Amino acid sequence: MTPEPPMSQEPPMTPEPPVTVGSTATPLLEVDDLRTTFHTPRGAVRAVDGVSLRLSAGETIGVVGESGSGKSVLGRTIMGLISAGPATEVQGTVRIGGRDVHALAPGERRRLWGPEVAMVFQDPMTSLNPTKRIGTHLTETLRLHLGLRRGAAADRAIELLVQVGIPEPRRRVRQFPHELSGGMRQRVVIALALACSPKLLIADEPTTALDVTVQKQILDLLGTLAERLDMATILISHDLGVIAGRTDRVAVMYAGRIAETAATAAVFEHPLHPYTDALIGSIPRLSNEPHAELRVIDGNPPDMSAPPPGCRFAPRCVHAFERCREEAPPPHEPLAYDARHSVACHAPLLPAPNADSGNADSGNADSMNGGDD
Amino acid sequence: MTRKLLLRLGELVVVLALVSFGVFLLVALIPGDPAVAILGEGHPPEDYAALRAELGLDQPILNRYLDWLGGALTGDLGHSIVPPRSAVIDRVLAALPVSAELAILGLLLAMALAIPLAMWSAAREGGLVDRAIGASTFAVLSVPSFLSGLLLIMVLVNGLGWFPRGQWVRVSESITGNLHHALLPAVVIALSEAAVFTRILRSDLVVTLREDFVLAARARGMPRWRVLVGDALRPSSFSLLTLLGLSFGSLIGSTVIVETLFALPGMGSLVVNAANQGDFPMVQGATLLIAAAYVLVNIGIDLAYGFLDPRTRRVHA
Known part of the structure; x- marks a missing residue:
């Protein structure tokens, strides 16, 4: 009865496929530099701001x-339930089984x-x-x-x-x-x-x-x-x-971007992004002493209509230094020793040699030697 | 379900008792002497006294009420005091079907108009269609029914001659003739009702369309129109249903303007004429039946909630 508004005139982005995150098998899902922006009276809210995953x-x-x-x-947005509309902008591509979800006509997308x-x-x-x-x-x-x-x-x-x-x-x-x-x-x-x-x-x-x-x-x-x-x-x-x-894997998201992605075990054993580390640290554990203070991450996630320049976690990051506040770290920089582990950080935490998955947070933070670089 | 029905019927009795007493009292307290109204002025006082005695007006009010109520329970609502002094029940039963038909037809038309418009409007919330429909409903609401009625008569009856003028045709005489007569007044009634229905249903639909289950239905690949009709409409129609019952009740007794415009022998004109003539038995009887119809319809509406929303049904374990 009511046809949906005409689909986005999806710019045929011939994407330089960014560094593939994840497995090497033919991907079922390919998300490339996906950006979802809501235009609100308060300004553009960049809810998803450049996410790629496989x-x-x-x-x-x-x-x-x-x-x-x-x-x-x-x-x-991956599913296409959020699609380009009068107040919504979707950039980048999502392919499910090779089909570009956001380039499909609404009726065809529905059939997915x-x-x-x-x-x-x-x-x-x-x-x-x-x-x-x-x-x-x-x-x-x-x-x-x-x-x-x-x-x-x-x-x-x-x-x-x-x-x-x-x-x-x-x-x-x-x-x-x-x-x-x-x-x-x-x-x-x-x-x-x-x-x-x-x-x-x-x-x-x-x-x-x-x-x-x-x-x-x-x-x-x-x-x-x-x-x-x-x-x-x-x-x-x-x-x-x-x-x-x-x-199998974890992608840690912060302020519309993926901060770190790796095999699940790797993330828990040696988180590289200070945000991941803080998240793991804030999980309450039974092994904590009774009445011990719960660890929290100070501050709040940024207002996505006016995100901070540079790394979005910088204002809350205990390790942040000048460069973090000015220059956004490149997303998905795979590690030299683990191609499936990537992190968007100028100063990733180095895995502590003796870090155990339990109370790893403090150990890691110490081994990082604070915010110097 | 039966228990609920019995409960509601009990309510009906209570409501009718209250309404009947209220109406009886109200009419009895209206200033002016019915005897004078009937005989006219300038008769000897004994004549008035005799007539009052005949009408039972010399009795205490409670006795008169109980007498009247006893009669009402056996289907006798007394006689009009205006010559030819016909039985109230006959006059009311002749007028009630006309009003009921107008109300039902008008409401059906209104719904047939309002439901698609509201769905279209809600599906395009904030869009051009939505705003256009919203503006039109306001426009229709701001036109009084005597004006829209007159305009329709001018164009469709006098101008184009599509609809007949003159005597009302009863259903028993000719169904098509009856519908032909009833359609235009029903349209006049439907216009303003449809405007209200559209606004109410649209705003409820807009809320429902934001519900998770609507998103979930879309995420299962349901086409938009199926989500609108199959998922959103039913949970959005409670206010509409309530309004429908209330509208029906008020339409039964107060479509005087439309009835007058189209010279229809309905309840509205019956009551208004009776009140003008000081015909108190007629006013009492007619009001009682209007109240009964009102309560009965709203009992039906209450039962219909159970159909619309399973959560209000009694759980059968």
Whole structure:
């Protein structure tokens, strides 16, 4: 009925493919210098400001950052849910399976959503339609994309609910979202995302709104399903603890840019970016002494309508020096000894020889010798 | 569900008891002597006294109320005091279908107009279409119905002759003839109602379209129009439904202007004429039935919430 506004006249950027971050296999997802800018009355807000990443089939990456770091906008722009519009500007390219998401006509892009890429949203209380039965959510999606008949779609819906571990699926399909608990609802949301067997799943803070006891179940479920279905996953979270041990790689986002990306273990063992280090340091640990003060990162993320010049973390960085405040570090400088570990920092922390993954933060900071260079 | 229905019917009884007493009291307290109104001035005092006794006006007010209520319960609302002194119930039952038909037809037209306009408007929030529709609804609202009615009569009846003039045709006589007569007045009613409906539904839709589940539906690849119709419309229509009930209630009894313009024998003109003539049994009876229709419709609306929003249904464990 209402065609979407004409798509962006995407400048055919013939991108110098920047230094490839990540695996060398044919990437399922290629994001090149992606920039999402919202034009607001207060000025242009650069929510995503030059992000590049690669993800191959079946690979998982965690995107971590504080609220406002642009990680959700990144997820939605990758999917094409955020696209160029009257007040939104999208630059750079996103390719899923080789197809430029933002160059597709809206109708074609829509056809990617489900069979190619799907999203799990943060709050299962609000991401299901309160006036629709659980079964209808599933069957309408199945019938739209897979052209299933009513009966076949209903059978498939039950299978999907079984797959995500929902007991009594035949009763559940008749129920409305409010009749299910939060954890059950998030399982339904996951079943919906998996309905058309997407090759890429974007999970945007999938457990933030859930009870702690349910969080682990949902994360485990996502992990096993991703593995079983050979599905690439982007797990977005503000919580490094959620990502630890669950993803192949981690990208730490700060103020619309990726500060550091590496294999997950490498990031936890020897973080190179002072921000990553501070993030790891701020995870509360049971091994901390009782009543010990929780470590926090002083200050707030920058206002993205007027980000600081130079490195965006510089105003909060204990190691920052002159150059950091004037000149933005080049993104994705891979390390000499680990090509898959890259960091955008003028003075990356050097891995301490004896840094253990536990209380590594202070050790690293000391070994860095403060802010000199 | 049945328990809820019984509860609502109990409410109906209470509301009707209150309304009937209020109306009875109000009419009884209207200044002026009905006997004088009927006979005219200049008769001997005994004549007035006799007529008052005949009408029961010499009784205490509570007795008169209980008498009247007893009659009402058996379907007897008394007789008009204006010659030919016909039974109130007959006159009211003749006028009620006309008003109900106008109200229903008008509201249906209004919804048929408002729902697509509101969806179009909300889908283009802040855009040209949205602003144009918003401005038009204001324009329509600012035109009083006697003006729009007169204009329509001038153009469509007198000018083009598309619609008939003159005597109302009952449904029992001819369905097409009846619709032909009812359509234009219904359009006049529908215009302003549609403007209000459009504004209400649009603003609720705009809020719903920002909900996560709408984004989630789009992220599953649902086309925009399907998201609008299939996901956003239903959760956005509570205010519209409420308004619909209220509008129906007020349209039943107060479409006097439209009824007068189109010479329709509806409830509005019945009540207004009766009030002008001091015909208190007629006013009482008509008001009672209007109140009953109002409450019944709104009970129906309340039950319809359950259809729209499963969260308001009783949980069947």
